[in-house]
Amino acid sequence: MASVLIVDDASFMRMMIKDILEKNDFDIAGEAANGQEAVELYNELQPDLVTMDITMPEKDGIEALKEIKSSSPGANIIMCSAMGQQAMVIDAIQAGAKDFIVKPFQADRVMDAINKVLG
């Protein structure tokens, strides 16, 4: 069973993803509300996958991504983005994100992305 770390500053969004993942038998390793937390939790939990929001307080998703990638180059990170953040998404992919999903989330899209990254 793959474990997932969910990173998003909005608890509503975390809930949605959690819901989708649980329905598909994923193990929720933990939740983080900002980039800094995300980095700390990743190092602690070493999850199989991270869903990373881009816009967050303290430290944004891309910063966090870069930090995680630098210490764990093999990290599987999927970016969660809103419409209109194309440039950032591309930055993130350059920095090593494996895929991205666009809000509002659709369950099948999310699963598709996750399965692809893990598959």
Add this chain to the structure above:
Amino acid sequence: MSQSEYLEVFIDESQEHLQAINDNLLQLEKEPGDLSIVGEIFRSAHTLKGMGATMGFEDLAHLTHNMENVLDLIRNDQLEVTSHVMDIVFEAVDDLEEIIVDISNGGDGKQDVDAVVKHLETLQGLEPAASGEEAATAEAVQPANTINENYDEYEWTVLTQSQEQGYQAYQIQISLDEKTMLKAARVYMVFEVLEQIGDVIKSTPPADELEEEKFDFTFVVTLLTTTEADEIKQRILKVSEISSVYIKTVNIDPYKENTTKEKNQVEEKANSSPAKKQEKRKKKESSPGKKGTELNKTIRVNIDRLDVLMNLFEELVIDRGRLEQISSELNNTELNETVERMSRISGDLQEIILNMRMMPVDQVFNRFPRMVRSLSKELGKKVNLEIIGAETELDRTIIDEIGDPLVHLIRNSIDHGIEHPDVRKSSGKSEEGTVELRAYHSGNHVFIEIEDDGAGINKEKVINKALENGVVTEEDLEKMTDQQMYGLLFASGFSTAEEVTDVSGRGVGLDVVRSTFESLGGVVTVDSELGKGSLFSIQLPLTLSIIDVMLVEVAEEKYAVPLTAIIETAIVNKKEVYSAHNQKVIDFRGKVVPLVFLHEIFQVPAKDKDETDNDFYSLVIINKGEKVAGLVVDSLIGQHDIVLKSLGNYLSDVFAISGATILGDGQVALIVDTNALIK
């Protein structure tokens, strides 16, 4: 590059390819078995198709596509090269030419090509009409399955080279899921995947448009890689929101690429093509790519710029003359040396500039083989056109002008000169007549000759006709040589054709031909032997704008006589002048030479000083063909390089003056048109 610049290049290249097709078709007709020629034609047709499609000229693309199919059949020995096949292909080429002409005249290149396409389709054994639409609908129904990528020459070079280095080229059509939101980011991911395994050398739409999401959901990339097609596909599909991936092997052999379009399904092809490709490449090597090497050594320069350069240089020549004059007056050694050196260098420069404007007469000659072919078919005659000296060079301005009159002369030779095969047979000649078109340099002139081995000119007929039309009088005829009588053909209002054909009896007489050549400073002569053939000879100056002249003085005025017309200069005693037929003549080297007094012709006011104290006349002996005359002038100044300037539009019909020039001392000298002075 702006669109119009594209268009210019497009037109230029199209014309080159059309010419190549024409030449090769004629070659093919001579050697129907030589399939390498078919390959050449195919390549040109294919390039044309690609270019036409890229520029959006659909009729052009459609027509070349069908031509290509027919050529493919020929190449694969499924169709024999018969005269009928050639006719249809030629017809297609004619249409292509019309399209290109239309485009270069600013048209939209639309042309009704249905008739020819139908013929071509019949050759392919297709039901006419059906295929075009079918293909169209097929494309409409299944757009996702057809990849139709065009490459330009540079891209082809890259493709070819990388294949030589062991890379395989694939065209990959990728469709995104229709719900994809950040398409650009998705495309970015695809590119990232592709770049891990190879090089993307082209994408349609181009990368910047992809970045701006200016595409629906499908885009095509060309990838150079060593990875297998299957693996590429898997890797791309790893990216989310990709709905489909089609991969097609790019056949490096340029003309293969589009014909495989319909059956593009893919990977399996990779196995069958390498052998073929190698074979093709061998062929390419055996016929060394002359275009490639030439491309490196030449640049295209707009003709206007050369004209400007020439004009500027002409100004320089005028200043040079002035400088020479000043330095000779000042008599300063250092100045003299410098000026002399400058003159020498500018002389070299002049040669180079003139050379740059020189073009081989092939530019004009290359259209004649086609013309002769269709003309002889039309007239039911057998004619072999031989072109000699097509590499002879002439000034561009002259080249531009001589095309039409030459067409006229060649038509004339074939229509009136070469007899019908049966007539030729009965008079003991081979059935096939020969027209020889020659060009060669001689001194400061280029000669172009058209010789046929046909019936020759019937002198009696010419004379009768000339008398009938009042071109000459009986009296004149008595004094005429044979050549002069043949020359009557060129007199205005003359036509000896018993029946007016639509070939050369078009109401435009040979007199127009003559006047065109004469306006270029040329001379046309005819010689003929009844039953053996005729020879039309045209003498043209190498260049028009800077000429060598003899400067002469008449009273206070200076005149320039083109050196090309001068035989020699002489000084004769006034006692040696006789009168004959109301004309003053001299006996010069055993010939009677009429004298032309320039001060009378140009009504030059006499000098104050009494002329009679001079017992001698200074003469410039000039000729026009066989005729000779002596120009009487006051003094001979010497030989000069001068720049010919026209008198402008206001002074277009000045008798015996062909232009003017500015001399070193700032004076204007008029240039004498010697042809007008000899009747």
